[in-house]
Amino acid sequence: MKFMIKKEHIAMIVLLMIAVLSCMGPKKVAYDFPSTMNESVQKEYLRQCEKGAVLYEISCSGCHTKKSMLSKKIPDFTADQIYGYEIRRSNKNHENALTAETVTTEELGYILNFLMYKKRSGLLHKGTHVEN
Amino acid sequence: MNKYYLSALFFFIAFLAISFKTIQSNSYQQAYELKINDFIKSESFLIKTVQECNQLSGTNIDKIKQAIGASRNKMKSADIWLRYLEPLAYKKINSPLPVEWETEVFEKFEKPYKRVGAGLTLAELYLEEENPDKDTLLHLLTQAEKATGSFLHDSIVSKIKTFDHFYFCNRLFLLNLASIYTTGFECPDTALVIPELKVMLSEVNTIYATYNQSFSSQQLSAPYMTLFAACIQFAVNQPERYSHFDHFTFIKDYVNPLFALNQQLIRQYGASSRSNLDYALNKTAASIFDKSLYMGQITKGIFLRVNDEQTLQTIDRLGEMLFFDPILSANNQRSCVSCHDPKQFFTDTLRSTSLQFNEKEFLPRNSPSLLNTPFNHLAMLDGKHHTLQHQGKAVITNPIEMGSNENEVLEKILSCKEYKAGFTKLLKHTPQEKEITLEHIVSALTFYYGKFSNGTAAFDNAMNNKTPVNKEVIEGFNLFMSKSQCASCHFVPQFNGVKPPYIGSEFEVLGTPEDPHYKSLSKDKGRHDVNPATETMNAFRTGTLRNAEKTKPYMHNGVFKTLDEVIEFYNGGGGAGRGLVVENQTLSSDSLRLTKKEKIQLISFIKSLNEEIILEVTPEKLPLSKNKTFNTRKVGGEY
Numbered sequence: 001m002k003f004m005i006k007k008e009h010i011a012m013i014v015l016l017m018i019a020v021l022s023c024m025g026p027k028k029v030a031y032d033f034p035s036t037m038n039e040s041v042q043k044e045y046l047r048q049c050e051k052g053a054v055l056y057e058i059s060c061s062g063c064h065t066k067k068s069m070l071s072k073k074i075p076d077f078t079a080d081q082i083y084g085y086e087i088r089r090s091n092k093n094h095e096n097a098l099t100a101e102t103v104t105t106e107e108l109g110y111i112l113n114f115l116m117y118k119k120r121s122g123l124l125h126k127g128t129h130v131e132n
Numbered sequence: 133m134n135k136y137y138l139s140a141l142f143f144f145i146a147f148l149a150i151s152f153k154t155i156q157s158n159s160y161q162q163a164y165e166l167k168i169n170d171f172i173k174s175e176s177f178l179i180k181t182v183q184e185c186n187q188l189s190g191t192n193i194d195k196i197k198q199a200i201g202a203s204r205n206k207m208k209s210a211d212i213w214l215r216y217l218e219p220l221a222y223k224k225i226n227s228p229l230p231v232e233w234e235t236e237v238f239e240k241f242e243k244p245y246k247r248v249g250a251g252l253t254l255a256e257l258y259l260e261e262e263n264p265d266k267d268t269l270l271h272l273l274t275q276a277e278k279a280t281g282s283f284l285h286d287s288i289v290s291k292i293k294t295f296d297h298f299y300f301c302n303r304l305f306l307l308n309l310a311s312i313y314t315t316g317f318e319c320p321d322t323a324l325v326i327p328e329l330k331v332m333l334s335e336v337n338t339i340y341a342t343y344n345q346s347f348s349s350q351q352l353s354a355p356y357m358t359l360f361a362a363c364i365q366f367a368v369n370q371p372e373r374y375s376h377f378d379h380f381t382f383i384k385d386y387v388n389p390l391f392a393l394n395q396q397l398i399r400q401y402g403a404s405s406r407s408n409l410d411y412a413l414n415k416t417a418a419s420i421f422d423k424s425l426y427m428g429q430i431t432k433g434i435f436l437r438v439n440d441e442q443t444l445q446t447i448d449r450l451g452e453m454l455f456f457d458p459i460l461s462a463n464n465q466r467s468c469v470s471c472h473d474p475k476q477f478f479t480d481t482l483r484s485t486s487l488q489f490n491e492k493e494f495l496p497r498n499s500p501s502l503l504n505t506p507f508n509h510l511a512m513l514d515g516k517h518h519t520l521q522h523q524g525k526a527v528i529t530n531p532i533e534m535g536s537n538e539n540e541v542l543e544k545i546l547s548c549k550e551y552k553a554g555f556t557k558l559l560k561h562t563p564q565e566k567e568i569t570l571e572h573i574v575s576a577l578t579f580y581y582g583k584f585s586n587g588t589a590a591f592d593n594a595m596n597n598k599t600p601v602n603k604e605v606i607e608g609f610n611l612f613m614s615k616s617q618c619a620s621c622h623f624v625p626q627f628n629g630v631k632p633p634y635i636g637s638e639f640e641v642l643g644t645p646e647d648p649h650y651k652s653l654s655k656d657k658g659r660h661d662v663n664p665a666t667e668t669m670n671a672f673r674t675g676t677l678r679n680a681e682k683t684k685p686y687m688h689n690g691v692f693k694t695l696d697e698v699i700e701f702y703n704g705g706g707g708a709g710r711g712l713v714v715e716n717q718t719l720s721s722d723s724l725r726l727t728k729k730e731k732i733q734l735i736s737f738i739k740s741l742n743e744e745i746i747l748e749v750t751p752e753k754l755p756l757s758k759n760k761t762f763n764t765r766k767v768g769g770e771y
Binding site for chain 1: 237238241404405406407408411412427430433434436437518519563565566
């Protein structure tokens with residue numbers, strides 16, 4: 001039996017490449033730390049932001065990341081929108097999506113740091129501000 | 133001409149119909165504004181009464197007290213809204229204490245907030261003091277008047293305009309009916325507890341009616357209204373004295389079933405809350421006496437997103453082995469079991485306080501049972517830790533408890549193949565962590581011991597109409613809720629210091645003595661260690677009474693060996709009642725004047741809070757380590 005490259009093989013290889021590429025997951029996010037932040041503090045923030053990035057993906061991106069066939073854009077939140085624990089109650093969906101049982105307080109801190117320091121994507125987050 | 137009349141008539145009728153409709157659809161809001169305004173009027177009258185008194189004595193005091201009483205009734209008529217819609221303003225209207233230090237669910241990660249109270253309860257208490265002064269009294273009252281006014285601001289009135297808030301106001305109202313409204317909490321004149329309750333119930337009934345008119349698509353159901361009418365009837369037929377009131381039946385046959393219906397309506401109508409007050413409460417709990425009512429701690433810790441049974445079982449197994457494993461301690465001789473033995477209801481019942489790491493001295497504090505710990509928002513008797521996971525890390529590294537350190541303990545645990553393989557398998561559930569951390573270890577521990585808090589007590593089963601309890605228990609509970617004042621600190625349903633809406637833990641000063649003969653006050657500063665302030669000196673977190681019979685000795689220092697001694701302590705007015713100097717005692721120093729029979733009834737009730745705990749077989753052996761010297765360690769440790 002002789003090995004032959006068939007059309008099907010090529011199709012399979014192309015499909016495989018697409019699959020591998022799309023599985024490579026989100027590119028490493030870059031951060032904008034203030035230049036005045038000293039290096040050891042920056043290192044700690046980076047550690048937290050990296051955890052935050054993963055947790056954002058799990059708990060927030062479903063509603064907040066703008067996805068298209070080719071790209072994913074994490075919106076830029078204003079400082080008001082990610083002020084603190086208030087965001088647990090800042091809109092109707094959070095009542096069920098952002099409870100103590102879905103995201104711990106520590107994790108929420110990581111996520112907020114991530115959103116605060118990630119490089120701007122240029123996509124403004126339009127959402128409700130925290131109401132009282 | 134006729135045509136003109138006809139069309140004028142038509143327009144007139146249409147005008148009437150429209151205005152009638154708008155009046156109707158606003159009747160709920162109008163009822164709200166009317167009740168708030170009525171309350172403000174009564175406060176103004178009270179303030180005027182005080183201003184007109186030349187001095188605060190004799191008949192003047194009676195006049196003022198009467199005006200306070202009238203104003204309290206107006207407050208109670210609106211309480212269902214006041215307490216929920218703006219809790220901070222409520223602290224100025226009806227605070228039980230002059231100063232409260234609060235650390236509520238969200239805020240516990242910040243420094244505790246000082247809340248200076250004001251309002252009707254404090255004014256009434258102030259009148260009892262020697263030589264009360266007019267300006268101080270007026271200050272307490274004018275703050276209340278101002279705070280009440282804030283309930284007419286747009287920001288609050290706007291919440292009244294949609295139906296959602298109603299079911300959450302009502303839920304809090306029902307929970308308070310079960311836990312504080314009948315107990316004398318925030319009601320200095322105990323003769324008025326039940327009369328005020330009756331006012332409140334009948335006013336709430338009219339609020340329900342206007343609500344049903346205005347929100348016809350989200351009405352309270354007919355079964356709810358019928359049961360509420362029966363509830364009012366029950367209360368009306370009860371004696372006026374709160375010690376004779378049947379608290380047990382009131383909660384079991386009325387309040388708790390109403391709560392279940394309200395929960396169902398919350399779900400049916402999809403009511404949604406944006407208030408912090410609903411943060412810990414669960415929409416699916418169908419009974420106040422169901423452990424899922426509220427959540428104080430996340431026992432899953434870092435594994436919080438794991439929901440499949442098999443993985444949870446893996447975590448549980450790892451947690452169990454770790455709980456019994458002295459490898460967590462520096463000398464491989466102590467485990468959690470050393471001080472929290474499952475066979476002793478997860479505490480150390482043999483000593484006042486457990487042995488220190490050095491095996492010579494004793495710890496400063498009694499080891500608490502781990503049962504029902506997850507129903508506290510703050511862990512430890514002084515509330516030092518925000519989460520059980522913090523607590524776990526701290527005890528392992530505490531030099532007088534387990535004496536280890538973070539790197540060493542992690543290295544030792546991972547030197548055991550079984551642990552390493554188990555936790556490595558779990559890593560995929562915590563993608564934010566690249567390697568196994570102490571957080572994974574302590575989360576397995578909290579998940580393991582946390583599950584033993586799911587037990588139910590005979591008292592719960594009685595409240596849930598499953599199996600009845602005897603008369604002595606019922607009378608004990610009724611006493612607990614009234615004359616003996618226990619329920620003003622140990623709140624239904626956990627009988628700990630967490631009161632509705634279950635978002636914070638309370639700390640109280642009882643004057644617990646150093647020794648059972650009341651020679652001196654315990655030297656432990658308690659909450660003061662964490663949050664130094666005059667009010668927090670010697671304050672301790674109010675413990676749960678569940679399983680108390682089985683978890684002796686009692687109090688933070690284990691000073692009392694029996695429940696009888698504890699009851700005697702309270703009966704005598706705590707430390708101050710026995711002559712110790714406790715300037716900030718929050719427990720009344722008056723004797724409770726309990727009879728012998730009443731003491732027995734109280735203890736019977738406490739015993740009905742023993743839970744059915746299903747213990748598991750102690751592990752026979754512990755995971756083997758690569759390092760052979762660790763493999764001689766004993767299950768549960770040596771001391």
